[in-house]
Each structure stands twice: as C-alpha cells, then as structure tokens.
Amino acid sequence: MREMKSGWRVAVRYGFPLLMVALLVAALWMSPRGAQPQLHLHTRLLMGTLVNLTIGSVPRSQADQAAQQAFAEMVRIEEVMSSHRSDSEVSRINQVSRETWQPVSGELGLLLRQGLQVTTLSQGAFAMGLEPLTRLWGFSGNPPATQPPPSADLARWLQAYPSSGAIELRYLGEGAAALQESDQSTLQVRLKTQSVGLDLGAIAKGYAVDRAVAILQQAGIKDAVVDAGGNLRIIGSKEGKPWRIGVQSPRQQDQVVAVSQLSGNMAMVTSGDYERFFLYEGKRYHHIIDPGTGLPARSGLSSVTVQAPDATTADALSTALFVLGAEKGLSLLSHFPGSAALLITEEGKPIRSAGFVGEWLSVPQ
Ligand code: FAD
Ligand code: MG
DSSP states (O other), X not given: OHHHHHHHHHHHHHTXXXXXXXXHHHHHHTSOTXXXXXXXXXXXXXXTEEEEEEEESSOHHHHHHHHHHHHHHHHHHHHHHOSSSTTSHHHHHHHSOTTOOEEOOHHHHHHHHHHHHHHHHTTTSSOSOBHHHHHHHTTTSSSOOSSOOOHHHHHHHHHHSOSSOSEEEEEOSSOGXXXXXXXXXXXXXXXXXXXXXXXXXXXXXXXXXXXXXXXXXXXXXXXXXEEETTEEEEEEOBTTBOEEEEEEOSSOTTOEEEEEEEOEEEEEEEEETTSSXXXXXXXXXXXXXXXXXXXXXXXXXXXXXXXXXXXXXXXHHHHHHHHHOHHHHHHHHTTSXXXXXXXXXXXXXXXXXXXXXXXXXXXXX
C-alpha cells in the first residue's frame, strides 16, 4: 500500500486522478509474500499524465518487452498528435495560415474523421479545434493558470469562432470509404479561422490507449489493463476473474464511488471537473470547455464515465457528455452501439444509462 500512497502524491502534483488503477495496484501489493507476482506493472509519464500498463499471465520478460513496445507506440502518437510540442504534425497544421488546405497523414486524418462524427452528433459540444481557447485558459500551462483570462479576450475568441465547419477534411483520392492510413497525399485538412487550432486533448489519449492495446495483443498479451490518466481499456481477465476498476469521487479524491468488474475487451474513460481546475473567487473553473460560451461547461455534472468497445470513442464521448449534460448526453449514446455511461451530478448523485457495468457504492459524498 505504500506504493499507492506515493502514486497519489504524483497525482496531486500533476492534477489528475489515478484511482482507476488504484485497485489494480492494491491487488499487486496483496500478492502473498514471496509468491511469483502474477501481474506486472509498468509506469511512464506521457502526454502530461501517468500511463500505467498492468500485464498478467505471462513471464516478466515477455511483459517487459511488450510494455516497452506499447510505450514506444504511445511516444510516437504523442509526437504526431500533441499540441504541446511545436514539432508535432498537429502543431505544424496549427502554424499554417487559415483557409489553406494542408496535407494530413492518414493516421491523423482518420482520427479527425472519427472525432468530427462526434462533433456532428453532439451538435458541436465536442470540438477538436479549441487550441487557441484552451491556451487562453491555460489549464495545461507552465505554470497552470490560477484565474480566468480577461473577458475581452474570451469575447474576441467567441466572436471569431465559427458556429460550424471549424475543421474541414477532404479526400482527393477514391473517397472516404477507401481511405487508408497510407493515403497521405490524398487527405487534406482546413481550419476555418484564427480562432480554430487543433487540440486533440479529449480524444488522442483514448487513441493512444487503443494503439497500446493493439501492440500488446500483437506481442501475445491476452490479459492487460492500459490506463492513461483515467482513459482505460482492459483485455482478458485478472487471473480468470474480472478486472476491478474504481470510479473516483469527484470531490473526495481518496474515495471510490463505484466499481466496475470488467473482462473481455472494453474501454472505460472518465472526464471530470476535478482533473485540471482552479478555484477563483469561490468558483470552480475547469478544463472542459463549452464551445458555445468559451467558458468551462456547466451542465450540472462533475464527472462522466463512459464504457465503450474502444477507448477513442469512450474518450470523445466522455467529454461530449460532460458538455451536453445528462439529458442530451444520454441520448447521444444511442448513436454508439455498446456504449454506456455513469454520470455524477454536482450534488454527487449518480445517473446510470442502460448497460453500464458497475456497482454504485453507498459512500458519503
Ligand atoms: P478530456 O475530457 O478527455 O479532455 C479535455 C481536454 O480536451 C481539455 O484539457 C482540452 O485540451 C480539450 N477540450 C476542452 N473542451 C473540449 C471540448 N468541448 N471538446 C473537445 N475537447 C475539449 N498536458 C500537459 O500538461 N503537458 C503535455 O505535454 C501534454 N501533452 C499531451 C499530449 C497529447 C497527445 C495529449 C492527448 C494530451 C496531452 N496533455 C498534456 C493533456 C491535455 O492537455 C489535456 O489536459 C488532457 O488530454 C485532458 O484529458 P482528460 O482525459 O483529463 O479530459
Ligand atoms: Mg475525453
């Protein structure tokens, strides 16, 4: 359990939750003294968050090798998709003047296409073009912001942000259906105004988790959990039993409010107002922004956990649902087969959609 405590110190420093893995870490430490460990835990700081890989049912050497390959893939994705690195493909696109069609790699183009589907279905609540606005708010700044930006700056941003078509994709080849990752020369992206810049913070961690799982599977791993700061996917089981995944209380960060027992192949992703935030004049300002107002979303929710077949979808949906709120958010799920959600209101009350796998624990909020 000591190890878990030091993990929490890191979590506090970086301002994001680690609780989704806490139960797994506890399980590691609860192995009988001297027994061969059944689970191998690997941790790295990537994409501004702690990434934990828990691998079971194989010898340590195989787990180590597979974990290194999975981390290498996540590093590669960060190099393409980070808006925090000036040399990434995303930043290169952001640096070019607006209204210009620019080539985009097949991999990034496919992810943008997937995200734009969520943008359309969420009526713009999920938006991958908010980089100028998220920079203004500075939640990921160094040091992170401690007060809201000047209202004149926000008003200027809002005025110039297009109500539709902020990010456009076009195909010069055989069309969308034939699009492959190798189609680099045939795919182009265009950002509409200076108020638009790519920020894939709400979808690329999920994508990186999916790619890490694919790499682990190629390396012969059947039982694993990949967790990138609350963006999590499981495969297989924990020594024949379901993986136990905890959902953190939005207000008491050392408390688990729900537990999901998952096996097979499933993603579970949480977005919350407690991950990156500051309190200013008694009010909470957090990093999930409503593109309609330019302000932190106030939809009555403090946390949204989405289960879906893949982490890319779950990541995008968890953010979209947070912005949309309970009623519109739950109806968005119907467009995504196999998806389900647990919402926690600002008052700490749970709202579950049909199909959510998990048990709500009766704990004081
Ligand atoms: P989510 O709800 O999944 O996403 C929220 C994030 O998405 C916000 O922080 C913002 O960036 C963006 N966003 C806000 N509102 C919306 C909206 N309505 N629709 C869509 N997107 C929205 N952080 C660092 O501090 N340093 C780094 O170097 C760094 N590198 C990163 C590299 C990559 C490739 C990625 C994917 C993330 C990186 N991050 C980094 C973290 C990033 O800045 C976000 O804070 C983080 O992804 C938030 O994820 P989440 O799961 O907590 O919340
Ligand atoms: Mg997200």
